[in-house]
Each structure stands twice: as C-alpha cells, then as structure tokens.
Amino acid sequence: MADVDxxxxxxxxxxxxxxxxxxPRAKLGLTLTPPLAxxxxxxxxxxxxxxxxxxxKVDVFTGQIVHDWGxxxxxxxWETPVYRTITIRTxxxxxxxxxxxxxxxxxIAYFAARMARPRVRSLILVAVVVPLWTSYxxxxxxxQTITAPGGLFEWVLDGLGIPSxxxxxxxxxxxxxxxxxxxxxxxxxxxxxxxxxxxxxxxASSDLGARGWTTFRRVVWPLALPGIVAGSIFSFSLTLGxxxxxILVGNTxxxxxxxxxxxxxxxxxxxxxxxxMVPVAIMAVYLAIARKLGAFEAL
Amino acid sequence: xxSKGTRFAIRLGTVLTLIFLYVPLAVVVIYAFNDSVxxxxxxxxxxxxxxxxxxxxxxxxxxxxxxxxxxSVTTAIALVLGSLAxxxxxxxxxxxxxxxxxxxxxxxxxxxxxxxxxxxxGINSVGISFSLWTIMIGHATFCIVVVFNNVVARLxxxxxxxxxxxxxxxxxxxxxxxxxxxxxxxxxxxxxGLLAFALxxxxxxxxxxVSGSEITLPKWIFNAIRLPxxxxxxxxxxxxxxxxSLVPVYLAxxxxxxxxxxxxxxxxxxxxxxxxx
Numbered sequence: 196m197a198d199v200d201x202x203x204x205x206x207x208x209x210x211x212x213x214x215x216x217x218x219p220r221a222k223l224g225l226t227l228t229p230p231l232a233x234x235x236x237x238x239x240x241x242x243x244x245x246x247x248x249x250x251x252k253v254d255v256f257t258g259q260i261v262h263d264w265g266x267x268x269x270x271x272x273w274e275t276p277v278y279r280t281i282t283i284r285t286x287x288x289x290x291x292x293x294x295x296x297x298x299x300x301x302x303i304a305y306f307a308a309r310m311a312r313p314r315v316r317s318l319i320l321v322a323v324v325v326p327l328w329t330s331y332x333x334x335x336x337x338x339q340t341i342t343a344p345g346g347l348f349e350w351v352l353d354g355l356g357i358p359s360x361x362x363x364x365x366x367x368x369x370x371x372x373x374x375x376x377x378x379x380x381x382x383x384x385x386x387x388x389x390x391x392x393x394x395x396x397x398x399a400s401s402d403l404g405a406r407g408w409t410t411f412r413r414v415v416w417p418l419a420l421p422g423i424v425a426g427s428i429f430s431f432s433l434t435l436g437x438x439x440x441x442i443l444v445g446n447t448x449x450x451x452x453x454x455x456x457x458x459x460x461x462x463x464x465x466x467x468x469x470x471x472m473v474p475v476a477i478m479a480v481y482l483a484i485a486r487k488l489g490a491f492e493a494l
Numbered sequence: 495x496x497s498k499g500t501r502f503a504i505r506l507g508t509v510l511t512l513i514f515l516y517v518p519l520a521v522v523v524i525y526a527f528n529d530s531v532x533x534x535x536x537x538x539x540x541x542x543x544x545x546x547x548x549x550x551x552x553x554x555x556x557x558x559x560x561x562x563x564x565x566s567v568t569t570a571i572a573l574v575l576g577s578l579a580x581x582x583x584x585x586x587x588x589x590x591x592x593x594x595x596x597x598x599x600x601x602x603x604x605x606x607x608x609x610x611x612x613x614x615x616g617i618n619s620v621g622i623s624f625s626l627w628t629i630m631i632g633h634a635t636f637c638i639v640v641v642f643n644n645v646v647a648r649l650x651x652x653x654x655x656x657x658x659x660x661x662x663x664x665x666x667x668x669x670x671x672x673x674x675x676x677x678x679x680x681x682x683x684x685x686x687g688l689l690a691f692a693l694x695x696x697x698x699x700x701x702x703x704v705s706g707s708e709i710t711l712p713k714w715i716f717n718a719i720r721l722p723x724x725x726x727x728x729x730x731x732x733x734x735x736x737x738x739s740l741v742p743v744y745l746a747x748x749x750x751x752x753x754x755x756x757x758x759x760x761x762x763x764x765x766x767x768x769x770x771x
Contacts, residue, residue, distance in 0.1 A: 215667070223586045227594070230579035230638060233571075234597050238609075238635050241616030245608075248615050299514065302507025310504065319508070321743065326515050328739035329522070331696050332715045333732035336725075337518035340525065340533040347521060347535040375518065378511070407500045428603055436605020439698055443719065451607040451699075458703065464615060471611045478604055491599075 248468035258462060268469030278453070282473055285450045288366065289434035292373040296381040296430045297423055299374070304382050305415075308389035323382050332439065335372050339444040342368040369445040373434050380433070381426035388422025389415070424490035431481060435474040450474055519736070526729040531722060544730035554731060557714035564629050564710060565694040571634040572690040573683060576641025583642075584649040601636035606699035609636060614703040624706025632704045633697055637690035644686030645679050652678045688742045711735075 215222045249268055254261045272278050307319040326334065341347045343363040352359050362368050392415065400410040438451030450473060457467035485491065529539030548554055583595055601609050613632045622628065656678070660670040698712040705713065711731075718728035 219586070223582060223588060226578050226585075227582035227588075230575040230582075230598075230642075231594065233575055233638070234601075234635070237613070237616070237631055238601060239597070241612035242608075244619050245612040245615045248619075299507075299511050302504045303511040306504050306508040310501065319512075322512060323515065325740075325743055326519060328692055328743055329519055329736045330712065330715055330732045332698060332712055332719065333522050333728065334518055336719045336728075337521045340535075341518065341521055343533075345532075345534040347517075350535040375514065378515065382511075407497050432603060432605050436607040436609075436699065438607060439716070451605075454607055454611055455702070458611070458614065464618070467611060468615060471608055474605045475608055478608075482603060491596075 245468050245471060248465050249472055250469075251465040253463045253465055260464060268466045269472075271466065272469060272473070278470070281448055281450060281453060284366075284447070285435060285474075286477060288370050288373065288449070289431045292370055292377065292434050293381075293427045293430040295370075295374045296378050297385075297427065299378055300382040300385050300426065304385040304389055308386050309392070320383075320386070323379050327379050331376065332443070335376060335440045335443050338368060338372040338375060339363075342371065342444065364445050366445065366447055369441055369447060369449075372440045372444045373430075373437070376440065377430040377433050380429035384422040384425040384429075385419060386422075388419045388425075392418050421489040424485045424488045428481065428485055428490065432474075432478055435477065522729050523733050523736070525726065526733040528726060528729075531726060533725060544726040545734070548727050548730045548734065551727065553709070554711075554714055554727075557709045557711045560626060560708060561695050561711040564626055564633060565691045567630045568633040568637055568694040569687050569691045571630065572637035572641045573687050575634070576638045576686060576690075577645045577679070577683065579638065579642045580645035580649060584646055598639045598642050602639055610700040610703035613700065617704060624704060624708065626708055628704045628706070629701055629708065629710065632700045633694040636700070637693055640689045640693065641683070641686035644682040644689070648679050648682035685746050688746050692739070692742065 215225070248260070250264050250266070251260055252263055252265070252267055253259070303319065303323070307316050307323075311319060344359075344361070346363065348362070349359045360367075362371070396414050396418070397410060400414045405413065436451055438449060438455045441447055441449045441452055450470060454467045454470050457463045457470070524537060525533050526544055527540050527542065528537040529541045530537070579594070579598060583591060609632070613628075613635070617624065617628055652675075656674050657670055660674045665673065696712060697710075698716060701710055701713060702716075709717075715728050715731065718724040718731075
C-alpha cells in the first residue's frame with residue numbers, strides 16, 4: 196500500500212470501497228447489473244419465449260404444445276377475416292380514443308400550466324390524478340351502469356328531451372370508457388410540456404401580429420408536440436393491450452380478448468403468442484415515429 | 495395573450511373535463527349506498543348494508559390481504575432496482591445507456607397484454623407454478639420504471655457538487671450516500687414507491703395471466719361485478735378503497751409540493767454534520 200493517496204482517502208478503512216474507487220467500471224457493473232439482469236431475464240427472456248411460441252402449434256388431440264416450427268399461426272391470422280376485422284377495429288378505436296383524449300386534455304393542461312394560480316394549479320393536478328387511485332375495474336364498470344338502459348346517461352338525455360341513442364353495450368360505450376380511463380395519462384405529459392413553454396414566445400408571437408389561433412398552431416402546438424405524443428403513446432398502447440373494458444362495458448372483441456380467450460378457454464398459447472405479435476409490431480412503428488418527434492424525453 | 499373568448503373556452507373545457515373525470519366516481523359511491531341490486535338511475539333507497547356485507551366477507555378480506563402483500567413486495571423490489579438503475583444511468587456514460595433507458599420504459603410502453611402474455615409464456619416454459627411470487631415478478635417488471643423515473647429526475651436536479659464536497663471533506667462512499675444522496679432523493683423514493691404500490695394494488699391485466707388460482711383484490715372485484723347480485727358489494731369495496739387511497743394521495747402531494755424547500759433544508763443540515771466525522 197505504498198501509493199495510498201492514489202487509492203482514495205479511506206483505502207485502509209474500506210479496502211472494498213477503495214477497489215471500487217479505482218475501478219469506476221466495477222462500480223457501474225454493481226449498480227447496473229441487478230436491474231438489468233431482472234429485465235433481461237424476466238422481461239426480454241419472456242418476450243423471446245413468446246416470439247418462439249408464436250411459431251409452434253398445439254396438437255389438436257392432446258392439447259399439448261408441439262415444437263413444430265412454421266408460420267401456421269400467422270397464416271390463420273392473415274387468412275381469417277374475423278381476426279383482420281378485430282385488428283382493424285382495435286387500432287381504429289385506439290386512434291379515436293387517443294384523439295378524444297388529446298382534445299379533452301389540451302384545455303385543462305393549458306389552464307393548469309399557464310392560466311391558474313399556483314394553488315389552483317396543484318389542486319387541478321391532484322384532481323386529475325385522484326381517479327387513478329380508484330379501482331380501474333370499478334371505474335370501467337361505472338360506465339357500464341351509466342350507459343346501460345335505465346342508467347344515468349339515458350336519464351340525463353330524457354331530462355333534456357333528447358331521444359336516447361342507446362349506446363349501452365356497444366363500441367361507443369367501450370370507446371367512451373377507454374377515453375375516460377386513459378385521460379389522466381394524457382393530461383400529465385401535455386401539462387409538463389406546456390409548463391416549460393416560455394411566456395416570451397407567446398408574447399413575441401402576439402407582438403408580431405399573430406392572433407390566438409395562429410399562435411396556437413405555430414408556437415404552442417409544435418412546442419407541446421413531444422408531450423402530446425408522449426401522452427398518446429399511453430392512450431394508444433393501453434387501448435391496444437386492454438381486454439377488461441370490452442368484457443365489462445360491451446360485447447365486442449378486441450385483440451386483447453382474442454389473446455385472453457386463447458390462453459384461457461381455448462388453451463392455444465402458440466396462437467395467442469402469434470396474435471400478441473400484432474400489437475408489438477404496431478407499437479414498434481408507433482414508438483419509432485414518437486422517437487423521431489422527440490417524445491421520449493417527455494415520457 | 496389569449497383573447498377573452500379563448501380564455502373562456504379554455505376555462506369551460508377545464509370544467510367539462512373535470513366533470514367527466516368525477517361523474518363515474520360519484521356514481522360508484524352513490525350505488526354503494528343504493529338499496530336495490532339493480533343499478534338503475536335514479537337510485538331508489540339508501541342503505542349501508544353493502545358495507546357491512548363487505549366487512550364480513552372473508553373472501554374479500556383474504557383478497558385484500560393478498561393485494562397488500564403483493565404490492566408491498568413489488569414496491570420493495572421496484573425501489574431497489576429502480577434507484578440502482580437511476581444511479582447507473584445518471585452517474586455513468588456507458589455504451590448502451592440509451593438502450594437501458596429504453597428497456598426500462600418498454601414494459602409500460604408496450605400494451606399490457608404483451609407483458610402479461612410474455613410473462614405467462616416465460617413462467618410456463620420454465621415450469622414454475624403460479625403463485626403470489628409470480629404476480630410480484632410481473633408487477634415489479636413494470637413498476638421499476640416508475641421509481642426509476644422519479645429518482646432519475648431528482649438526481650438531475652441535485653447538484654453533484656454536494657457529493658464531491660462530501661468526499662473532499664473525508665466522508666467515505668457509504669457516509670456520502672447516507673448523509674447526502676439519500677436525503678436528496680428521499681421524497682422521490684417515497685413518491686415513486688407510492689405510485690408503484692398503487693399500480694400493483696390495482697393491477698388486473700397482467701395479474702389475470704400470472705396468478706393461477708390466487709385471488710387479489712382486483713380479481714375479486716372482477717369476479718364480483720360480473721355477477722349482478724354482487725355488484726353493490728363491489729361498489730362498496732371500491733368506495734372504501736377510494737377513501738383509503740386519499741391518504742397516499744395527500745402524502746404524495748405534500749411531498750411533491752413542499753419537496754424542494756424542505757429537501758434543501760435537509761441537505762444543508764446534513765452537510766454541516768459531515769466534517770465532524
């Protein structure tokens with residue numbers, strides 16, 4: 196221990212720490228390995244097995260998985276019209292839900308970020324988050340009772356003298372439920388993006404003669420875009436991956452329901468695995484675009 | 495800046511969104527006190543019998559306890575792994591750093607059914623049987639990022655000069671961690687931990703795939719609301735959980751709001767103790 200000074204101040208007292216001090220890479224390894232190993236083993240490992248399973252099949256007689264490599268599951272997916280319909284329906288509803296959430300989130304996010312006094316601002320933020328602490332199932336099911344015949348929705352329309360469109364147990368009620376469930380996840384990143392928008396930009400825009408709409412279109416929207424895209428990742432992805440709300444508030448099948456049924460009732464894991472690759476592919480494209488738009492910093 | 499009309503429209507939009515957010519919650523609470531099993535509007539009579547039914551329900555209490563167990567262990571795992579990941583990504587520049595951040599976010603960026611399906615396939619392939627442990631593994635996988643996000647954001651706002659000063663003054667790694675780093679990230683840990691707990695406690699998408707015959711509170715609710723006669727009891731349970739959850743919401747808000755000022759105070763106070771060591 197001749198060169199004790201080079202080893203850091205406490206080399207004698209803590210030889211182990213001294214080693215770490217001299218080898219920052221070792222320290223990095225110790226810090227990074229546990230979380231990385233967890234995600235590699237449990238998550239990426241499972242994802243890889245899922246991918247592998249998608250190329251196997253189930254023996255019709257024994258119900259056992261046969262390690263018989265082939266594209267049979269994907270062929271069924273591609274050639275069966277009902278699966279195509281379900282895929283298009285799921286993506287379509289995910290898109291509509293996302294747009295609806297952005298429209299609903301913009302005013303409240305803007306108000307909280309730029310118009311409200313600090314006290315009101317934190318009250319609004321709490322108000323947006325509180326629903327997330329209530330059972331997701333119960334919130335989804337609340338929409339079943341609201342939209343069902345004889346529910347609150349009909350009662351309100353009755354009071355206003357409007358004939359009820361009968362949205363209970365339909366694609367409408369499912370879309371409404373999704374819009375409701377994911378709204379807080381969309382408001383928060385948009386709020387964060389709008390809060391960072393400097394006042395001077397808006398002043399400059401108005402000094403240069405831009406009206407409200409022009410300022411919104413050319414200053415607010417582009418700068419809020421990363422936050423908006425970040426929020427949209429949540430609403431889009433959560434809709435793609437949900438099979439509970441379609442069971443509770445409607446009787447229409449989504450991608451998640453087909454996967455759930457194939458795991459539970461049909462016990463066809465390989466086919467479920469193959470269908471699970473569809474949302475993975477869709478999200479891969481979506482995330483690639485989101486990355487281009489700078490949404491990852493806003494997540 | 496904004497015209498009068500715009501400001502009015504934004505205010506109106508804010509109020510409408512708030513109403514939209516709270517009508518279903520109000521409906522749940524009102525139906526929890528509804529005399530009739532049929533959930534028709536307006537409710538006919540008032541009762542508290544669903545609450546006494548829920549309190550006396552052994553299956554509900556068992557499910558509740560399971561959920562507490564799962565959420566506690568999940569939160570502990572997420573706190574350790576999430577903050578380790580945050581330190582690694584914040585302190586070091588290394589090859590694949592971006593990939594690590596991406597891998598952390600992936601379980602919440604990809605649809606829930608993918609995580610669910612993948613974990614189920616993984617667990618089946620290895621040959622482990624489903625238990626509370628498999629639920630905890632599933633939940634921790636997507637809760638790590640919640641803690642990571644909170645801690646990494648806090649580390650970015652905490653000046654590294656504090657750590658350097660502590661080391662210069664002769665504190666060793668452990669002393670610096672305990673007296674400088676830990677107080678600086680404490681509130682971020684609590685906020686991230688609360689969020690992880692809440693996510694795990696309420697999770698159903700992944701739970702359904704990795705729980706086997708174990709019943710958690712969301713699974714109990716899922717079974718209850720599909721049987722019309724059990725719905726009022728499920729509403730009562732939801733109202734109770736809502737009431738319970740106000741405690742962590744209040745705590746999280748206090749930590750987020752008063753965090754920066756008290757944190758600086760805590761750091762200053764600790765800093766003064768270090769030279770004495």
